[in-house]
Amino acid sequence: MPIHVAIDDKKATITPRGNLDRSIGRAFRESYELLLCRQRVDRIDVDLGAVDYVDSSALGYLLILREKTEDAEITVRLVNSQGIVRALLEMAGFHQLFAVR
Numbered sequence: 001m002p003i004h005v006a007i008d009d010k011k012a013t014i015t016p017r018g019n020l021d022r023s024i025g026r027a028f029r030e031s032y033e034l035l036l037c038r039q040r041v042d043r044i045d046v047d048l049g050a051v052d053y054v055d056s057s058a059l060g061y062l063l064i065l066r067e068k069t070e071d072a073e074i075t076v077r078l079v080n081s082q083g084i085v086r087a088l089l090e091m092a093g094f095h096q097l098f099a100v101r
Contacts, residue, residue, distance in 0.1 A: 003031045010042040017050040020085075022057035032065050041074060049080030054088050066097060077101060 003024065004015040012035050016024060035041055046062065048054075062078070069076050077099040081089055089100055 003027050005031050005035065007035070007039055007041065010040065011045065012039065012041045012043070013045045013047050015047040015050065019053045019055070020048070020051045020058040020061075021053070021055040025057060025061055028058075028061050029064070032068070036068060036072065036074075043075045043077065044069060045077045045079045047080050048078055048085050049082070051081075051085050054085050059088075059092055059094070062094070062098070075099070 002017055004013075004017075006013045006015070014028070014031050014035075016028065020028075032044065035044060044065070046065070062076075066076050078089060078094065079101045081100060086100070089095065094100060
């Protein structure tokens with residue numbers, strides 16, 4: 001699954017495609033670690049518009065991202081979630097942990 005990262009001023013967008021599952025764990029982690037090490041951003045949006053499904057391991061990856069950004073005072077938002085992806089995020093209570101748009 002390709003993961004695209006774009007940076008615009010102090011906002012970064014991570015855009016995964018397809019199924020967000022354990023098979024992309026390393027690529028997802030590398031995408032945000034690069035941002036945290038080399039770039040100074042205030043916000044990271046994870047654009048879920050092209051994601052068809054999210055499994056429990058991917059939810060864990062999102063929680064790790066949140067944990068790593070909390071100390072750096074970087075806001076993480078989950079954006080463009082739809083259908084089953086949005087339902088899974090709500091069932092998991094992610095709307096209480098992240099801004100879900």
